[in-house]
Amino acid sequence: MMRSDRIKQGDKAAPQRSLLYALGFTEEEMERxxxxxxxxxxxxxxxxxxxxxxxxxxxxxxxxxxxxxxxxxxxxxxxxxxxxxxxxxxxxxxxxxxxxxxxxxxxxxxxxxxxxxxxxxxxxxxxxxxxxxxxxxxxxxxxxxxxAGTMKKKRISYSTVSEAVSRHQTGEITAEELRVCEQKACPxxxxxxxxxxxxxxxxxxxxxxxxxxxxxxxxxxxxxxxxxxxxxxxxxxxxxxxxxxxxxxxxxxxxxxxxxxxxxxxxxxxxxxxxxxxxxxxxxxxxxxxxxxxxxxxxxxxxxxxxxxxxxxxxxxxxxxxxxxxxxxxxxxxxxxxxxxxxxxxxxxxKGKEIRDKTVIRPAEDPYSRTGGIAVLKGNLAPEGCVVKRSAVAEEMLCHSGRARVFDGEEAALEAIYAGRIEPGDVVVIRYEGPKGGPGMREMLNPTSAIMGSGLGDSVALITDGRFSGATRGAAIGHVSPEAAVGGPIALVEEGDLIEINIPDHKIQLLVDEEEIKNRKSRWQPRQQKLKNGYLKRYARSVTSGSTGAILE
Incomplete structure (x- = not known):
């Protein structure tokens, strides 16, 4: 018996069949x-x-x-x-x-x-x-x-345009070059x-x-x-x-x-x-x-x-x-x-599906790295974990420590990057962008692209309780959990705090003593959200935040 027989077979299904006939179904189709x-x-x-x-x-x-x-x-x-x-x-x-x-x-x-x-x-x-x-x-x-697109005999993509915006902001490329890039990146x-x-x-x-x-x-x-x-x-x-x-x-x-x-x-x-x-x-x-x-x-x-x-x-x-x-x-x-x-x-x-181009798929004996392309980090800044695309991080940034530059939202961080207020060695922290805090857990491609386009990709890290686009590269650490909106440690970071990142050892630490963290926790107040009516508002109320993603209850 087919699952669809409940609306196609027997006298009781006559009303349903009448509607299927209205769609132009034939009697032969009723049997299939x-x-x-x-x-x-x-x-x-x-x-x-x-x-x-x-x-x-x-x-x-x-x-x-x-x-x-x-x-x-x-x-x-x-x-x-x-x-x-x-x-x-x-x-x-x-x-x-x-x-x-x-x-x-x-x-x-x-x-x-x-x-x-x-x-x-x-x-x-x-x-x-x-x-x-x-x-x-x-x-x-x-x-x-x-x-892929092509510009000046070099292949490009959507992420190239994102980084080109910052390169234009810093004067590295002209407005005309940016215009040509945006027209050719997605052919x-x-x-x-x-x-x-x-x-x-x-x-x-x-x-x-x-x-x-x-x-x-x-x-x-x-x-x-x-x-x-x-x-x-x-x-x-x-x-x-x-x-x-x-x-x-x-x-x-x-x-x-x-x-x-x-x-x-x-x-x-x-x-x-x-x-x-x-x-x-x-x-x-x-x-x-x-x-x-x-x-x-x-x-x-x-x-x-x-x-x-x-x-x-x-x-x-x-x-x-x-x-x-x-x-x-x-x-x-x-x-x-x-x-x-x-x-x-x-x-x-x-069976028999051998690599046809070893410059694209490296043989197992000659990989880009002996470990995989994604790493999950944990520490007092992300007790439940956070995620980084390790394969897109420069070698010199796999281990990094720097002073926190803290922003309560993507727009404020982007403005600071474009204005040149972020310096080599900094760790940009963007919070209140998680599943509940955003709400919606926005992607942070624009800030990471701005960092890369500003020439800071090998000296500045970015940490967020939001998430990152697959187009992101650099030391971009996202999905920090618990998120700021529920009082996660990322909510307690203050300007100038020292943060230590060790991707090979899967660690991320806020270098502030435990007593001070407790004091900050006692002073923390939930941030008020301006929520629109409709599904997004219901989502923010019911979402369960975690490094595994946003799953509605």
Whole structure:
């Protein structure tokens, strides 16, 4: 019996059938599996502008394999467009909105299977969370990454523009050079071209077994992406027939594989928000300390932008995620007996998938570093942890101590950086930007880009209870927990305090004696928030803050 039979079969389903006939269904279609296609197509997000083509290809694949494709929408925010203003407060909360609304649609209309078509930062994890909750046969096919831009024979991306703003502010480049940069950085549709959050999550979807090989890396503008979408449409029918559900694929060991690949690729620190939230929906607890344990064993094999000069299109040509998995398997660092949506094991998927370009994917014996691309730090400044993209930190900044420059919000910090009030050796502290304090946990790409563009990337660190874009590079330490809004130690930092950062040892310390910290704690008062009505206000009241991310109660 099919799940959709409850609205298609028997006398009691006559009212529902009448509405399906209103949609143009035929009697033959009433006998076939009903496949929901969750399309995130919209005309404001570059990564989603092309999803109508993916949607049509998936529909063809479903129909070719004997199913009935039915499209319904999911929202998506462009973090780049939302960056640096009030709109960024709404970005992270859309993850929950996407999961909730998709769950509602799929339960109200009992589909037999789902094909998820996401592409960007919160859209991918939101749909993975929905798939885990619903636990009906599901497969993902993303819209794919955009191609890198080119300026003066050098490849560039969205993050290049962010840093160029600061370079223009300091007089390093002209207004005309900034204008040319902004026009050339994002030359095609697709998710931004580096190993930013969207591409990180699309690659990790592949590792979790929920996307076909190539899902994370085939460029948006390639015809190969259309073929992948057709195959995903056909493959969902096989998953439905065999009754393979997300819980069969997204197992605890699959999440460990995802963390290993995360470390090898040097993914966005936002993966440390999203993987635990997805695992939570699967009934699996992910402790962030797992990241350090895995990082100690897994080498960093890729330096993709912003950490290096390679882009996701290069990763695709070098062999993609199968080649990375194949290389990690040589070291015995992944489980290869796990089932994937191909209906084959990881071992079968990666057989013979050797590296095709060793300048993009380093061999295991010659990694960029012997440890992984992300580190979780703890100490009296972040008792519950904080996260840094280690692979994007200059060698001289892995250990750093400096005087705190404290700002209660992103705008004040950005103003100080642009005005030249931040000096080499400083530690910029931006607080009250956490899930509750923001509210919404804004990304801090603009301040880090301003630091890099001002030539301070090898001498200034930044710490925040907000989060960082996958496009961030430098000694940017985010997700500090507990956050300032709930009285976390970051709320007690004062101008000029000495802060010590030791990334190799996973430590972050506020060098103030315990008695003084207690005195400051006794004087601390909650900061009043000016909250708008609606969902964001409800979110701020109910959110649980932690280094694992924002999860609604």
């Amino acid at each position: 599996p009903l496949i929901g296609i969750v399309s995130s197509k919209n005309e404001i997000v570059p990564g989603h502008r092309n999803l109508d083509k993916i949607e049509e290809a998936v529909k063809q694949g479903v129909a070719l394999a004997g199913g009935v494709p039915v499209v319904f929408p999911a929202i998506a925010v462009c973090d780049g467009i939302a960056m640096g203003h009030e709109g960024m407060k709404y970005s992270l909360v859309t993850r929950e909105l996407i999961a909730d609304s998709t769950e509602a649609m799929a339960e109200a209309h009992p589909f037999d299977g789902l094909v998820m078509i996401p592409n960007c930062d919160k859209n991918v994890p939101g749909l993975l969370m929905a798939a885990a909750r619903l636990n009906i046969p599901s497969i993902f096919v993303s819209g794919g990454p955009m191609l 095609t549709c697709g998710s931004c071209s580096g190993m930013f959050t969207a591409n990180s999550m699309n690659c990790l979807t592949e590792v979790l077994g929920m996307g076909l090989p190539g899902n994370g890396t085939i460029p948006a503008v390639y015809s190969e992406r259309i073929r992948l979408a057709k195959r995903a449409g056909m493959q969902i029918m096989k998953l439905v027939k065999k009754g393979i559900r997300p819980s069969d694929l997204m197992t605890e060991k699959a999440f460990e594989n995802a963390l290993a690949v995360d470390m090898a690729l040097g993914c966005s620190t936002n993966s440390m928000l999203h993987l635990p939230a997805i695992a939570h929906e699967c009934g699996i607890r992910m402790d962030l300390t797992m990241a350090n344990a895995i990082s100690e064993k897994v080498p960093n094999l890729c330096h993709l932008a912003p950490a290096g000069e390679s882009y996701v299109e290069d990763l695709n040509e070098a062999g993609g995620i199968p080649a990375v998995l194949h290389e990690l398997d040589k070291l015995g660092l992944i489980r290869t007996d796990l089932l994937t949506c191909t209906l084959k094991t990881v071992a079968e998927n990666i």
